[in-house]
Amino acid sequence: MPPSRPTLKDVALRAGVSITTVSVVLNGKRQGVRVPEATRQRVQKAAAELGYRPNEMARGLRRRSSQAIGFLSDEVTTTPFAVAMLAAAQTEAARNGFLLITVNIGRSPNDADMERALDSLVQHQVSSLVVAHMFHQEVEPLPGLPETTIFLNCRATSGSFRSIIPSETAAAYDATRELLAHGHTRIAYLGDDTGLVASSLRLAGYRQALAEAGIRPDPRLRLGVLPRVSGGVHGGELLDLPDDVRPTGVFCFNDQVAMGFYRAARQRGLSVPHDISVIGFDDQEFIASELDPPLTTMRLPHAEMGKLAIQTLLGHDTSSASWQPNGTGEVARLECPLVRRASVTAVRPVRLPA
Amino acid sequence: MPPSRPTLKDVALRAGVSITTVSVVLNGKRQGVRVPEATRQRVQKAAAELGYRPNEMARGLRRRSSQAIGFLSDEVTTTPFAVAMLAAAQTEAARNGFLLITVNIGRSPNDADMERALDSLVQHQVSSLVVAHMFHQEVEPLPGLPETTIFLNCRATSGSFRSIIPSETAAAYDATRELLAHGHTRIAYLGDDTGLVASSLRLAGYRQALAEAGIRPDPRLRLGVLPRVSGGVHGGELLDLPDDVRPTGVFCFNDQVAMGFYRAARQRGLSVPHDISVIGFDDQEFIASELDPPLTTMRLPHAEMGKLAIQTLLGHDTSSASWQPNGTGEVARLECPLVRRASVTAVRPVRLPA
DNA sequence: CACTATTGCGGAAACGTTTCTTCAGTCCGC
DNA sequence: GCGGACTGAAGAAACGTTTCCGCAATAGTG
Numbered sequence: 197m198p199p200s201r202p203t204l205k206d207v208a209l210r211a212g213v214s215i216t217t218v219s220v221v222l223n224g225k226r227q228g229v230r231v232p233e234a235t236r237q238r239v240q241k242a243a244a245e246l247g248y249r250p251n252e253m254a255r256g257l258r259r260r261s262s263q264a265i266g267f268l269s270d271e272v273t274t275t276p277f278a279v280a281m282l283a284a285a286q287t288e289a290a291r292n293g294f295l296l297i298t299v300n301i302g303r304s305p306n307d308a309d310m311e312r313a314l315d316s317l318v319q320h321q322v323s324s325l326v327v328a329h330m331f332h333q334e335v336e337p338l339p340g341l342p343e344t345t346i347f348l349n350c351r352a353t354s355g356s357f358r359s360i361i362p363s364e365t366a367a368a369y370d371a372t373r374e375l376l377a378h379g380h381t382r383i384a385y386l387g388d389d390t391g392l393v394a395s396s397l398r399l400a401g402y403r404q405a406l407a408e409a410g411i412r413p414d415p416r417l418r419l420g421v422l423p424r425v426s427g428g429v430h431g432g433e434l435l436d437l438p439d440d441v442r443p444t445g446v447f448c449f450n451d452q453v454a455m456g457f458y459r460a461a462r463q464r465g466l467s468v469p470h471d472i473s474v475i476g477f478d479d480q481e482f483i484a485s486e487l488d489p490p491l492t493t494m495r496l497p498h499a500e501m502g503k504l505a506i507q508t509l510l511g512h513d514t515s516s517a518s519w520q521p522n523g524t525g526e527v528a529r530l531e532c533p534l535v536r537r538a539s540v541t542a543v544r545p546v547r548l549p550a
Numbered sequence: 551m552p553p554s555r556p557t558l559k560d561v562a563l564r565a566g567v568s569i570t571t572v573s574v575v576l577n578g579k580r581q582g583v584r585v586p587e588a589t590r591q592r593v594q595k596a597a598a599e600l601g602y603r604p605n606e607m608a609r610g611l612r613r614r615s616s617q618a619i620g621f622l623s624d625e626v627t628t629t630p631f632a633v634a635m636l637a638a639a640q641t642e643a644a645r646n647g648f649l650l651i652t653v654n655i656g657r658s659p660n661d662a663d664m665e666r667a668l669d670s671l672v673q674h675q676v677s678s679l680v681v682a683h684m685f686h687q688e689v690e691p692l693p694g695l696p697e698t699t700i701f702l703n704c705r706a707t708s709g710s711f712r713s714i715i716p717s718e719t720a721a722a723y724d725a726t727r728e729l730l731a732h733g734h735t736r737i738a739y740l741g742d743d744t745g746l747v748a749s750s751l752r753l754a755g756y757r758q759a760l761a762e763a764g765i766r767p768d769p770r771l772r773l774g775v776l777p778r779v780s781g782g783v784h785g786g787e788l789l790d791l792p793d794d795v796r797p798t799g800v801f802c803f804n805d806q807v808a809m810g811f812y813r814a815a816r817q818r819g820l821s822v823p824h825d826i827s828v829i830g831f832d833d834q835e836f837i838a839s840e841l842d843p844p845l846t847t848m849r850l851p852h853a854e855m856g857k858l859a860i861q862t863l864l865g866h867d868t869s870s871a872s873w874q875p876n877g878t879g880e881v882a883r884l885e886c887p888l889v890r891r892a893s894v895t896a897v898r899p900v901r902l903p904a
Numbered sequence: 905c906a907c908t909a910t911t912g913c914g915g916a917a918a919c920g921t922t923t924c925t926t927c928a929g930t931c932c933g934c
Numbered sequence: 935g936c937g938g939a940c941t942g943a944a945g946a947a948a949c950g951t952t953t954c955c956g957c958a959a960t961a962g963t964g
Contacts, residue, residue, distance in 0.1 A: 200614070201672075203920055214944045219922060232942070252673045253616060254920035256607040257949050260554070264651070264674070271637075279633050283625075286654055295670055297618070298652050300640055316649055318555075319606045320618070425840040452836065459842055482806065482837060486779045488813055557950055568914045573952060586912070608950035611919045 202246040211235075211242035218243070222250070256321050264295045265509060266317040269328040271303050277480070278330050281348060284502030285326060292510055297322060310338050324509045328502075332361055332394045346505045349498075351393075356525040358508060360501050360517075364394050367494045367532035368401025371447050371475045374492070374534060376409050379543035380445035380473060382417065386431040386457060388449045389420025395449070398477070402447060416441055423449050428456020435464050435472070444472060444543045451476040451483045454491055454539075469541040479535050490537035497530045504528060556600040565589075565596035572597070576604070610675050618649045619863060620671040623682040625657050631834070632684050635702060638856030639680060646864055651676060664692050678863045682856075686715055686748045700859045703852075705747075710879040712862060714855050714871075718748050721848045721886035722755025725801050725829045728846070728888060730763050733897035734799035734827060736771065740785040740811060742803045743774030749803070752831070756801060770795055777803050782810020789818050789826070798826060798897045805830040805837045808845055808893075823895040833889050844891035851884045858882060 207222075208215045213235060221231055221239040231239075242248075256262035267285060286296045297320065299313045317325065325341065328348035337345070337352040347359040375383050385402045388395040399418075406413050419434060421427030431453065434443055448454040454476035461468055468474050468489060476484060476493035484491040504517055508528075519526040561576075562569045567589060575585055575593040585593075596602075610616035621639060640650045651674065653667045671679065679695060682702035691699070691706040701713040729737050739756045742749040753772075760767050773788060775781030785807065788797055802808040808830035815822055822828050822843060830838060830847035838845040858871055862882075873880040 205920080215921085216923080216944060216946095217942085220943090223922085230941075235942080249669055249673050251611070251675070251920050252670075253607050253610040253675050254949090255922080257605070257611050257919090257951085258921045258923085260949070262607060262674075282652075283654060286652055290653060290667070290670070293670070295651050295653070295674060297649050298636075298640055299644060299649065300637060313644070315603060316606075316644070316647070319603050320616075320649060321605070321607050452840070455840065480836070482834070486806070486809065558952095559950080569951085570914055570916095570953080571912085574913090577952085584911070589912080605950050608919090609952080611921085611949090612951045612953085614919070 201251070202248045203251065204248075206246055207239065207243045207248050210246060211239045213239060222248075260321065261323045262321040263293060264297050264320060264322045265289055265506065266320075266322040266325045267296050267298045267328065268313060268317070268325060269298070269300045269330070271300060271330050278328075278349060278496075278498050280498035281328055281502035281505075284499040285328075285348075285506050286502075288503045288506040292506070292512075294323075294506075294510070307338075311340075314338060314340060326505050326509065328505075331392060332364065334393060344509065346509055348501060348505045351522075351527065352524060354524055358519070358526045358528070359522075360504055360508075360528045360530065362496050362501070362532050363529035364397035364532075365401040365404070366529070367477070368398035368447070369405045370401075370532075370534055371477065371494050372402045372405035374475060374536075374540060375445040375447065375473060376405060376411075378445070378473060378540055380443075381409075381411055381543075382414070382441065382443045382445070383411075384417040384419070384434050384443035384446045385413075386428065386434070386446055386448045386453055387418065387420050388423040388427075390423060392423065395420075398449065414441065417443050421449075421453065423453060425452050425456040425459075428453035428458070429460045431457050432460020432464065435461060435466060445540070446472060446474050448474060448476050451478045451480040451487075451491060451493055454493070455483055455487060458487055469539050470544070473540040473543070475540055477532075484535070485537065487539070489539050492537045492540045493535050494532045495535050496532055500530050504530070555605070556602045557605065558602075561593065561597045561600055561602050564600060565593045567593060576602075614675065615677040616675040617647060618651050618674060618676045619643055619860065620674075620676040620679045621650050621652045621682065622667060622671070622679060623652070623654045623684070625654060625684050632682075632703060632850075632852050634852035635682055635856035635859075638853040639682075639702075639860050640856075642857045642860040646860070646866075648677075648860070648864070661692075665694075668692060668694060680859050680863065682859075685746060686718065688747055698863065700863055702855060702859045705876075705881065706878060708878055712873065712880045712882070713876075714858055714862075714882045714884065716850050716855070716886050717883035718751035718886075719755040719758070720883070721831070722752035722801070723759045724755075724886075724888055725831065725848050726756045726759035728829060728890075728894060729799040729801060729827060730759060730765075732799070732827060732894055734797075735763075735765055735897075736768070736795070736797045736799070737765075738771040738773070738788050738797035738800045740782065740788070740800055740802045740807055741772065741774050742777040742781075744777065746777065749774075752803065768795065771797050775803075775807065777807060779806050779810040779813075782807035782812070783814045785811050786814020786818065789815060789820060799894070800826060800828050802828060802830050805832045805834040805841075805845060805847055808847070809837060809841060812841055823893050824898070827894040827897070829894055831886075838889070839891065841893075843893050846891045846894040847889050848886045849889050850886055854884050858884065 204215045204218050208218045218239050221236050252263055289296045301309050301313050325345040326348050329350040332349050334351050334353050337355050345357055347357050351359040387399055403413055419431050421430050448457055454474050457474055458468055476491045479493045479495035484493045517528040519528050558569045558572050562572045572593050575590050606617055643650045655663050655667050679699040680702050683704040687704045688707050689704050691709050699711055701711055705713040741753055757767055773785050775784050802811055808828050812822055830845045833847045833849035838847045871882040873882050
């Protein structure tokens with residue numbers, strides 16, 4: 197039975213002032229009410245000696261809002277993939293004295309689940325909400341979400357919410373440019389065929405880069421596959437194209453696809469990057485850097501996104517992020533840096549016919 | 551400005567009873583105080599019509615404890631690895647109307663960080679705590695932890711806390727048995743050399759299985775390497791041993807090591823499992839199942855562990871878990887199931903000398 | 905029939921804050 | 935010296951619960 201924590205009353209008693217005064221002092225500036233330095237010191241000393249910590253429940257009750265932020269996610273916390281968003285959000289929240297309450301609502305949340313999740317968050321008076329998704333996607337916002345809710349790695353299809361997403365198109369553009377810069381001209385795009393949002397955005401970037409380089413995209417060099425290792429293996433058929441069509445560089449939808457593509461190349465006795473350059477997407481931990489050769493890829497800025505979400509919610513607008521109006525709300529697109537490793541190299545001199 | 555949520559008072563008014571009665575009815579059984587069915591119904595109807603939800607802040611203030619559980623972790627939430635523990639814990643908590651408040655304290659938490667994290671949790675009156683670690687390890691518990699704290703994937707070195715850990719030794723035993731069952735007798739152990747707790751435990755299991763099979767462990771078949779891909783590659787030197795010593799099966803400390811070992815084998819022109827059987831540990835997502843061939847491995851029961859932590863905290867002791875007294879506290883060891891894939895096969899007939 | 909139990913319910917205190925209001929002094933200008 | 939402005943601080947009312955206590959009415963007992 198711990199001698200329950202000291203309260204304002206205890207501090208007041210010890211400092212010889214009223215509860216009011218203690219509260220005012222401890223909460224810092226309150227306009228209109230000035231407390232002389234002497235009293236202030238006395239109070240602070242007493243609080244420190246007692247190890248006083250405010251009771252957040254009482255505070256929340258009175259203020260009708262708590263120092264907690266709700267983090268609602270589909271499976272972010274379940275799958276190891278985008279977990280950096282969560283971690284960064286938590287850290288940033290903590291830096292500001294906020295706690296993160298995480299709730300995941302499963303892969304295909306039915307409305308009842310969502311509502312229950314939201315309910316418990318509201319019951320705890322969370323001051324605001326982040327809604328995060330594993331894969332960049334568009335979602336129909338739940339009714340009853342506060343307007344301040346931030347959508348992370350997804351965009352709300354209605355209402356006027358702020359969203360934070362990776363700048364897919366620019367990244368795909370950069371990836372393609374990287375290949376172009378190494379002299380490649382026959383550049384394949386091993387894309388996703390499951391209709392992910394990222395899919396069309398990245399394709400656009402790929403096309404733009406090609407167009408700017410004056411290269412007409414060859415439809416034979418574009419393949420839609422499952423965004424997994426198996427898809428990449430399947431994409432190996434690009435390597436079976438005739439010599440004058442066969443790509444010398446491949447931009448893969450993600451690192452798993454690249455991993456599969458590596459395998460397909462190996463099975464054909466081809467080596468990366470000697471015979472073919474490969475660039476991935478995601479910079480997935482344990483994959484990208486561990487492949488042989490280590491994979492050049494575009495890093496998804498998950499940590500930055502999570503951090504920005506909390507900063508925005510807390511009003512610390514580090515105006516480094518540019519919010520653009522976007523129909524239903526504002527969108528911040530975060531840059532995906534290129535991570536150069538060893539899977540892209542200069543194009544080989546023209547192959548001599550056998 | 552939403553017309554703030556209905557309170558007990560509103561429900562009481564509508565049902566024509568007192569606040570007290572509403573509270574009693576809504577909180578279900580309270581011994582000594584019986585409320586006739588008619589009143590009960592009336593109250594429940596009113597509450598439903600109003601969509602009443604208790605204010606957890608007020609409740610927590612009054613009861614001096616909240617419906618929230620603190621989840622303190624080193625980097626569980628940061629790294630995609632053991633995140634299933636977190637997810638499962640959250641889900642189980644939600645099933646019981648509890649919320650999980652996650653705080654991660656970084657890789658090498660200094661005491662100040664820890665204390666601050668603990669402070670904010672205590673300020674929020676969390677009713678209990680889970681302390682989780684990324685890798686199975688022994689930790690010195692922070693002073694001031696409630697006795698009910700549960701250690702997840704780690705063991706407290708003092709105090710008397712309950713801990714939940716994977717049963718490493720049994721798993722290593724099973725892994726080795728799997729190799730033995732396929733006729734292997736020269737079984738290598740590609741272990742960790744960084745002194746992880748799991749290291750010695752797994753080694754014990756390996757030895758025990760060998761002993762039971764009447765095989766004397768060959769020290770040349772035991773190598774300590776970094777528990778990463780690079781370590782596995784390095785472990786490839788086992789394959790350079792003379793024919794009569796060279797292992798036909800390898801038990802790798804984890805899947806990343808196995809991944810590296812695959813590479814080493816390939817570089818030597820050897821194939822898994824044809825030339826050598828490999829078994830891993832962890833069943834790491836995106837790795838084990840995606841290697842070529844898919845890796846047979848021991849699955850770390852992260853989800854089960856997370857779930858059990860919450861159940862234990864909530865007193866729902868699903869006595870499926872066996873708690874064993876253990877010096878400083880009780881320990882539950884959870885079984886690591888064998889996941890059979892394609893990297894273990896029957897030992898090849900004796901090699902003919904070239 | 906006069907008592908005690910029992911049943912059904914409401915009053916009100918507490919939980920620890922924040923914040924509005926009040927109030928006693930002090931200092932000032934005239 | 936005297937009203938008024940300003941200072942410094944305290945009183946007290948919330949915030950929405952839970953829960954102790956007690957009261958009325960009914961039911962049970964001798």
